[in-house]
Amino acid sequence: MKYCTHCGAELHENQVICVKCGCMVQSGTPAAPQMPKKRSMNVGMLIFSIVNLLLCCQPLGIIATLFTALATDAKSDEEEHKKLRTAKILNIIGIIGAVVIWTAYIVFAVLLELGLETY
Amino acid sequence: MKQTKKQTVWRITVGVCAPLLLALGVWYLYAVGEGPGCFFWRLTGIYCPGCGTGRATVALLHGRVLLALRQNALAVLLLPVVCYYALKRYLAFVLWQDVLPFVRVGRRTAFAFLLLVCLFWIARNLPFPFLQPI
Numbered sequence: 001m002k003y004c005t006h007c008g009a010e011l012h013e014n015q016v017i018c019v020k021c022g023c024m025v026q027s028g029t030p031a032a033p034q035m036p037k038k039r040s041m042n043v044g045m046l047i048f049s050i051v052n053l054l055l056c057c058q059p060l061g062i063i064a065t066l067f068t069a070l071a072t073d074a075k076s077d078e079e080e081h082k083k084l085r086t087a088k089i090l091n092i093i094g095i096i097g098a099v100v101i102w103t104a105y106i107v108f109a110v111l112l113e114l115g116l117e118t119y
Numbered sequence: 120m121k122q123t124k125k126q127t128v129w130r131i132t133v134g135v136c137a138p139l140l141l142a143l144g145v146w147y148l149y150a151v152g153e154g155p156g157c158f159f160w161r162l163t164g165i166y167c168p169g170c171g172t173g174r175a176t177v178a179l180l181h182g183r184v185l186l187a188l189r190q191n192a193l194a195v196l197l198l199p200v201v202c203y204y205a206l207k208r209y210l211a212f213v214l215w216q217d218v219l220p221f222v223r224v225g226r227r228t229a230f231a232f233l234l235l236v237c238l239f240w241i242a243r244n245l246p247f248p249f250l251q252p253i
Contacts, residue, residue, distance in 0.1 A: 040223060
């Protein structure tokens with residue numbers, strides 16, 4: 001079997017121009033077929049999602065973890081970027097929501113305590 | 120890469136404020152003895168995978184590891200990883216270089232973790248009390 005030296009597409013033995021990329025096929029060692037790019041896990045986003053999952057908003061944390069894991073399967077850099085961005089937005093919403101609720105809770109608890117001491 | 124004055128000021132601010140905020144949080148948990156509680160549990164009556172993390176941290180601060188594991192085993196096991204990663208990012212931000220290594224995490228590990236969280240979530244809502252916080 002012959003492969004295009006430029007894009008790695010499969011070619012017939014007598015083919016001189018690749019129908020996929022239009023390049024002239026060079027004689028000599030054939031190039032290996034192009035494999036999809038293996039993407040590494042964004043550990044930062046994964047840990048961000050775990051913190052969101054355990055401490056802030058469980059449903060959003062689960063979806064964010066899922067998006068972070070699925071970003072490794074993205075076919076293009078743009079798709080990976082989109083998935084990680086979605087995970088980031090979900091984590092930010094979860095964490096800001098939790099911080100707002102916790103702060104309000106602590107402020108009300110302190111105010112209530114002060115109020116009880118006054119009267 | 121040369122740092123601008125603004126970046127240096129920002130780095131010093133974060134470098135000083137982050138440990139102070141952490142110390143404030145730790146002091147709050149140590150002195151008060153409990154976090155604000157889980158809102159998911161208050162709304163639904165169902166224990167979430169994070170329920171008991173505050174109480175587990177308090178137990179750890181008082182040196183009671185077994186009680187901490189009883190409160191939330193998953194959070195106690197994940198706490199060192201999260202703390203190490205936070206320290207790594209903090210040092211990378213403050214020192215302008217990544218000095219601490221970290222393991223590569225694969226897709227399978229991430230999905231296995233999600234499965235573990237879901238199983239833990241289900242298990243602690245079953246009528247066996249050993250995974251529920253006290």
